[in-house]
Amino acid sequence: MSSEEALSSTFTDWLFINSWWLLLPFIMLIVVAAFIVAFVLLLYMISPLISPKPLKLNGAHVVVTGGSSGIGKCIAIECYRQGAFITLVARNEAKLLQAKKELEKFAINDKQVVLCISVDVSSDYSQVESVIKQAQEKLGPVDMLVNCAGLAISGKFEDMEVDRFKKLMEVNYLGSVYPTRAVITTMKERRMGRILFVSSQAGQIGLFGYTAYSPSKFALRGLAESLQMEIKPYNIYVTVAYPPDTDTPGLAEENKSKPLETTLISETSGVCQPDQVAKIIVRDAVQGNFNCSVGPDGYMLSALTCGMSPVTSITEGLQQIVTMGLFRTIALFYLGSFDSIVRRCMIQREQSKAADKRE
Numbered sequence: 459m460s461s462e463e464a465l466s467s468t469f470t471d472w473l474f475i476n477s478w479w480l481l482l483p484f485i486m487l488i489v490v491a492a493f494i495v496a497f498v499l500l501l502y503m504i505s506p507l508i509s510p511k512p513l514k515l516n517g518a519h520v521v522v523t524g525g526s527s528g529i530g531k532c533i534a535i536e537c538y539r540q541g542a543f544i545t546l547v548a549r550n551e552a553k554l555l556q557a558k559k560e561l562e563k564f565a566i567n568d569k570q571v572v573l574c575i576s577v578d579v580s581s582d583y584s585q586v587e588s589v590i591k592q593a594q595e596k597l598g599p600v601d602m603l604v605n606c607a608g609l610a611i612s613g614k615f616e617d618m619e620v621d622r623f624k625k626l627m628e629v630n631y632l633g634s635v636y637p638t639r640a641v642i643t644t645m646k647e648r649r650m651g652r653i654l655f656v657s658s659q660a661g662q663i664g665l666f667g668y669t670a671y672s673p674s675k676f677a678l679r680g681l682a683e684s685l686q687m688e689i690k691p692y693n694i695y696v697t698v699a700y701p702p703d704t705d706t707p708g709l710a711e712e713n714k715s716k717p718l719e720t721t722l723i724s725e726t727s728g729v730c731q732p733d734q735v736a737k738i739i740v741r742d743a744v745q746g747n748f749n750c751s752v753g754p755d756g757y758m759l760s761a762l763t764c765g766m767s768p769v770t771s772i773t774e775g776l777q778q779i780v781t782m783g784l785f786r787t788i789a790l791f792y793l794g795s796f797d798s799i800v801r802r803c804m805i806q807r808e809q810s811k812a813a814d815k816r817e
């Protein structure tokens with residue numbers, strides 16, 4: 459072998475060895491991609507295992523706080539129509555009796571019972587505990603608890619009386635903690651149950667006028683996430699519902715003192731009918747979905763704000779992964795338009811104030 463030949467053969471060897479190295483990143487890429495595909499397929503395969511078994515409402519005992527009016531009443535009707543036994547909880551007895559009458563029109567068999575209990579869910583835990591005990595003695599253990607009693611007050615931060623901040627936390631947050639605390643032990647013993655919290659779209663985003671209301675609805679999400687992690691092994695499923703403005707006596711009352719900005723911003727997702735909202739909420743609670751949104755804006759908001767919340771179906775998880783960036787882009791436009799509403803209202807107010815002074 460001439461020295462020239464020897465040189466070229468070492469060069470080919472060198473190239474051969476090095477071209478393998480060059481291929482390595484591609485091989486790794488293919489292996490990683492194969493792993494991802496296999497992982498997704500595996501998740502799909504086990505998805506029926508992680509989706510809870512739907513709750514049978516027929517013959518179940520459903521307790522609805524705030525069940526004498528609005529969304530709560532419609533949720534109670536929806537469950538009653540599917541054969542449930544209902545306990546309505548609220549303060550005003552006349553309204554409770556009126557709601558009971560309305561519910562009874564939807565009976566599907568003659569065994570069904572509607573029980574009314576008058577109590578303030580937010581003031582004293584021992585009272586709430588004792589009325590839940592009464593209800594369980596009469597209609598059996600609670601299969602589903604619907605925390606819907608709530609109050610909305612809107613107004614500018616500096617106009618809001620300071621005690622309103624406390625009031626809203628008491629009714630909307632503690633008023634959901636107490637009934638939940640009162641049913642949870644029995645549910646864990648029975649290894650079954652559903653807990654529903656009615657939050658609001660204002661529990662997903664903070665908006666002008668909701669400095670007191672929004673935090674009380676955000677709090678429910680924190681409670682729900684923590685609680686779900688504790689009770690999932692006991693086969694108990696938590697649902698948080700985030701409705702938009704819904705045509706109820708509660709909304710009519712809130713509208714009497716709503717700032718113009720809040721009205722204009724809330725109009726984005728329109729006004730829903732309580733029976734439609736109730737149907738969606740009951741369906742999600744029965745299925746054991748953690749998240750329950752209403753309408754297209756609600757869907758986008760929920761995907762956008764899912765954070766580390768539990769996922770109840772693989773499809774939901776995949777949808778969140780794929781849509782989040784797009785929805786954030788859309789959200790930036792919404793935020794821009796909300797800012798301009800607020801600025802326009804401010805300028806208008808200042809102009810009319812100046813005009814008043816001149817007169």
Ligand SMILES: NC(=O)C1=CN([C@@H]2O[C@H](COP(=O)(O)OP(=O)(O)OC[C@H]3O[C@@H](n4cnc5c(N)ncnc54)[C@H](OP(=O)(O)O)[C@@H]3O)[C@@H](O)[C@H]2O)C=CC1
Nearest residue numbers: 524526527528529548549550578579607608703704706708
């Ligand atoms: N309507 C809407 O636009 C939206 C409402 N929501 C939420 O949905 C829930 C229901 O709202 P909506 O149907 O409009 O409200 P309504 O005012 O129509 O009904 C509220 C119900 O809660 C009861 N309630 C209020 N405070 C207490 C209390 N301290 N103890 C026991 N019961 C109480 C009321 O009865 P009583 O006064 O006799 O006690 C009534 O039955 C609320 O949590 C609200 O924040 C969320 C998004 C939108």
Ligand SMILES: CCCCCCCCCCCCCCCC(=O)[C@@H](N)CO
Nearest residue numbers: 610658659660702703724727755758789
């Ligand atoms: C991709 C991003 C989409 C963004 C959509 C934003 C929509 C904002 C509308 C918020 C409406 C708030 C309703 C509060 C209702 C309520 O709880 C009270 N009325 C109770 O009485």
